[in-house]
Amino acid sequence: MTAPLTPPPPPNHQPPHHAWQAPPPGYALGHQEDGPGMKTELREAAVITVATALGGVLLGLLWCWLAPRVPLFSDGSAVYPRDLEGEQSIGVDGTFTLLALGFGLVTAVVVFLVRRRGGIPLIVALTVGGILASLIAWRLGIWLGPTEDVVAHAKEAGKGVTFDAPLVLNAKGALLAWSFSALLVHLGLTALFAPRDPDPYDQPQLPDGNPQS
Numbered sequence: 612m613t614a615p616l617t618p619p620p621p622p623n624h625q626p627p628h629h630a631w632q633a634p635p636p637g638y639a640l641g642h643q644e645d646g647p648g649m650k651t652e653l654r655e656a657a658v659i660t661v662a663t664a665l666g667g668v669l670l671g672l673l674w675c676w677l678a679p680r681v682p683l684f685s686d687g688s689a690v691y692p693r694d695l696e697g698e699q700s701i702g703v704d705g706t707f708t709l710l711a712l713g714f715g716l717v718t719a720v721v722v723f724l725v726r727r728r729g730g731i732p733l734i735v736a737l738t739v740g741g742i743l744a745s746l747i748a749w750r751l752g753i754w755l756g757p758t759e760d761v762v763a764h765a766k767e768a769g770k771g772v773t774f775d776a777p778l779v780l781n782a783k784g785a786l787l788a789w790s791f792s793a794l795l796v797h798l799g800l801t802a803l804f805a806p807r808d809p810d811p812y813d814q815p816q817l818p819d820g821n822p823q824s
Contacts, residue, residue, distance in 0.1 A: 649732075656732035663718055663740025663793075670707075670714050670744060670789075671751030674778070678706040678752070681776035685765035693773050704782040707752075711745055711785060715792025722797060729801040737797060741790030749786065753778050 679702040682693035718737065726733060756778035758764050768774040780786075 652730055652732045655726065656736035659722055659733065659736040660740040660743070663737065663789075664743035664747060666714060666718065667744030667747030668751060670710055670748035671755070673710055674707050674748060674752040675755040677710070678703045678756075678778060680757070681779075682773045683761070683765070683776045684771055684773050685768070687770045690761055690765050692776075700779070700781060703778060704780060704785055707749070707780055708782070708785040708788045711741075711748070711788035712792040714744070715741055715789040715794075716796050718789070719793040719796035719800065722793075723800040723804075728805060729798070733797075734794065737793040738790045741793050742786065745786040745789050749780055753780075 679699040681699040681703070683690050684693050685691070718741070722733070722737065753759065757775040759777040761776065764774055
């Protein structure tokens with residue numbers, strides 16, 4: 612019998628760690644251990660969308676209350692604006708836009724404080740929720756404001772009597788202000804304060820150059 616050419620490994624010898632070695636138990640490829648699963652993210656996104664959309668009710672109430680009124684009058688045959696050089700119509704759009712920007716900021720801060728993370732489902736939730744909230748606020752403000760039947764309102768007010776025009780949102784781009792503000796603020800907060808994923812290359816090294824497991 613001949614002796615083996617390769618001596619046996621020492622008792623405490625550990626095989627070198629290779630990149631293709633099987634991951635430890637409980638580790639899932641493509642999944643962070645401390646991050647929520649996709650089902651959880653989708654559930655949270657749905658809740659955020661609904662909660663944000665419901666916030667449109669408060670925006671609509673504030674818009675109806677704070678927006679300037681456009682004065683009109685009737686001469687018995689037609690309706691005319693009382694102040695031809697007035698900027699009330701611009702103020703109506705500006706009030707809605709400023710309120711929507713503020714609501715978007717608050718929404719982003721609250722969502723970040725609760726969630727503390729980003730992600731595509733959350734971005735979609737803030738975008739869709741902001742648009743739905745703006746649509747709800749727009750229609751609610753018009754419904755709560757002066758009647759849209761200007762002719763009937765003029766007849767009820769009488770000839771030469773000033774009455775308020777219905778709320779009209781001429782700048783339809785204001786409907787995107789909530790979503791724009793929420794996304795911008797949330798992305799900024801996430802970039803500045805969200806926890807960072809660990810760097811796989813920033814690990815203690817063994818004498819043979821392999822990362823310590």
